[in-house]
Amino acid sequence: MLLTYCYRIKPSVEQIVIMDSWLELLRRHWNDALGQRLDWLKRTRSPIDRYSIVSEPIGEIPERVDYYTQQAALKETKQLFPEYKNIWAESQQFNLQRLDKAWKRWQFPSHDAQRGGRPRFKKPGELRSFVFPRVNCPKAGAFVENGILKLSRIGAMPIRLHRPLPDGFTLKQATVVKKADGWYVCVSMQDESVPSPLPLDNIKTVVGIDVGLKEFLTTSSGETVPVVKPYRQVQNHLARQQRFLSRKQKGSNGYKKQQNKIARIHQRVGRIRENFHYNTAHNLVNRYDLIAVEDLNLRGLARTRLGKSILDVAWGSFISKLEAVAVKRGVHVVKVNPAGTTVECSSCGAKVPKTLSIRTHECTRCYAVIDRDENAARNILQRALNAVGLIVPAGGGLGDTQPVKPEAWGWNGVQLSLF
Incomplete structure (x- = not known):
């Protein structure tokens, strides 16, 4: 298991x-290395028999540029620019590794046919972190011990260990980050032991959740979590501060102070949202052994007229945190296709079309009347149980009823409804 704890340093x-x-020198090195890669790509993207002397540069075709050639050139860089000798060598190498990773995400699609955007040149102040790839080992550049962080060529400084480092974990790397309110270090640690998921036979409590904008989530048992929209609460104040920034001279001390003030507002919004997500995720994981969620197309939803509100509640970020918390506890999180979960009746399966303004599900076949979000949550749970091969005894409902495998019943091919 790989964990990352973030601590404040002084x-x-x-x-x-x-x-x-260091950040400024690494930023310039990033831009120079990216320029080399883009120049090589521009000179080699046209076939030799169809080379345009109008739109393409003339000259020798350079050798292929990759991480290894740019890493080998670090020695020459330090000779030409002696100030780079003051930077820890592994931090410079890791900076090139970051660029190589971003370049490959752009050049080569992932397993799900997704590609990243083209790496960008970084303006002053945009590079905000550097890495020490080894911690607490003989050749490491960073050491964490007794509440003190020692960084090679920088010195020792206090670190605020607001929570202790877990026992049994090996410290792997330290990332020094500059944020709006100060400096932080993110310590990554690894342990070979990984919690095994709870066996399906031992699952006792299950729940399906339907996320929304009226309520942040509604469970299949009818419980709701109020929605929190931290950006909506401060957007007028943020707009006013941005107007103040537009009236200041760019690059002046007042401009920089106002920039930092705006950055602190965004930071506070992100922290409120993150704290709410983690509290909700821990509450669900503590109570249930299997949690069913929707596999949403968040990019498509963000393009709708409700895009700002959807991005503010950040369903995708919440589900990612829920999965991370569930892995530590051995709890199952099952994603299901959300198509039709709102219109299907959770009692009889009939289709009941409804607009977004209709908040109550009223079935015309079985005459069931239930909140539309709770109805969707029940359908999500039913699909998740079908996916993992569990069902609930008819009439048992949720509560403390333990789902069982179909073969334990001598199942003859007839699927019983969950509700």
């Missing part, structure tokens, strides 16, 4: 100057 003024200079 560097001195001299150490802040050193770290700021």
Whole structure:
């Protein structure tokens, strides 16, 4: 299992100057390495028999540029620019590894045919972190011990361990991050033992959840979690602060102070949202052994007229956190196709079309009357149980009823409804 804990650090003024200079030098190195890659791509993208002397540069075709050629050129870079000798060598190498990873995401599609965008040149201040790939080992550049963080060529500084490092984990790398309110270090640690998922025979409590904008989520048992929209609450204040920024001279001290003020507002919004997501995820994982959620097309939903509200509640971020918390506890999280979960009746399966303004599900076949979100949550749970091969005894409902495998009943091919 791989975990990352983020702690606040308190560097001195001299150490802040050193770290700021490292970020600026690494930013310039990133831009130079990216320029080499784009130049090579531009010179080699046309076939040799159809080379255009109008739109293509003339000259020798350069050798292929990749991580290994750029890493080998670090020695020459330090000779031409001696200030790079002050940066820890592994941090420079990791900076090139980041660029290589971004380049490959753009050039080669992933297993699900998704490609990243083209890597961009970074403006001053856009590169906000550097990495020490090894921690607490003989050749490491970072050491964490007794509440002190020691960074090679930077010095020792206090680290606020608001929660202790877990026992049995090996510290792997440390990432120093500059945020709007100060400096932080993200410590990644690894343990070979991975919690095994709870066996299906031992699953006792199950729940389906339907996310929404009226209520953040509704469970299949009828419980709701109120929605939290931190961006909506501060958007007027944020717009006013951005107007103040537009009236200041770009690059002045007042401009930079206002920029930091706006960044702190965004940071507070993100922290409120993240805290709400983790609290909700832990509450669900503590109570249930299997959680059924929707596999939503969030990119498509974000393009609708409700896009700002959907991005504000951040369903995708919540489901990712829920999966991460569930893995640590051995709880199952099952994603199902959400198509038709709102219009299908959870009692009889009849189709009951309804607009977004209709908040109650009223079935014309079995005359069931239930909240539309609770009806969708029940359908989501039923699909998840079918996917993993579990069913609930007829008439048992949810509650404390334990779902069982179909073969334990001597199942003869007739699927019993969950409700």
